[in-house]
Amino acid sequence: MAKTETAIVTEARCGTLMAVPLAALALVLQGTFAVVNANGYAVASEDVGGANQNCLGVWDNSAENKGANGDAVACVRRKQQFLVRNSAVDPVDQADLGSPVYIEDNQTIAKTDGAGSRSLAGRFMGFDAQYSDCVWVEIE
Incomplete structure (x- = not known):
């Protein structure tokens, strides 16, 4: 894409609350660390604490994904x-x-x-x- 020569509208969001897709069969618990695995899916709260996880914040709500990766989401509080x-x-x-x-x-x-x-x-x-x-x- 080429640079713009005119003014544009760039969308923004505050980033303190964001939806994150859950890994397959993951159960996340409100108030616990919200971490994602190397594939960008949130891991179950019981699996939090290992290496190679990225902490995004703290779960704002509990949620369970009973399906495949990304079939459910939960909200993370951050920043x-x-x-x-x-x-x-x-x-x-x-x-x-x-x-x-x-x-x-x-x-x-x-x-x-x-x-x-x-x-x-x-x-x-x-x-x-x-x-x-x-x-x-x-x-x-």
Whole structure:
């Protein structure tokens, strides 16, 4: 396509809520990390936490795909800070503020990538005053 010589209208969306197609037979749970596999389909919440997954945000609703890849979708909240569990075995501390954190399971982050076995969740943005076992994580 050639460059334009006239003004155009370019559509836009805010990107904080987006629909994502689910992998075949996947069940995703509201409030857990929303991750996609190498093929771009959301994996089941019970399978979250492995390497080679891309975290998009947190599920805004629960959904189940009883068919083939992409037969169902669910909505993901993103571009925000989310309150999630801090790992009991590989926790972040204050010195890690602003650092990348990794998915330990569908609701928990860890300080390290577990020798390459964990995918990136986002950035550690602080502790919560009310819930001592939780941290704020920013997910783009």
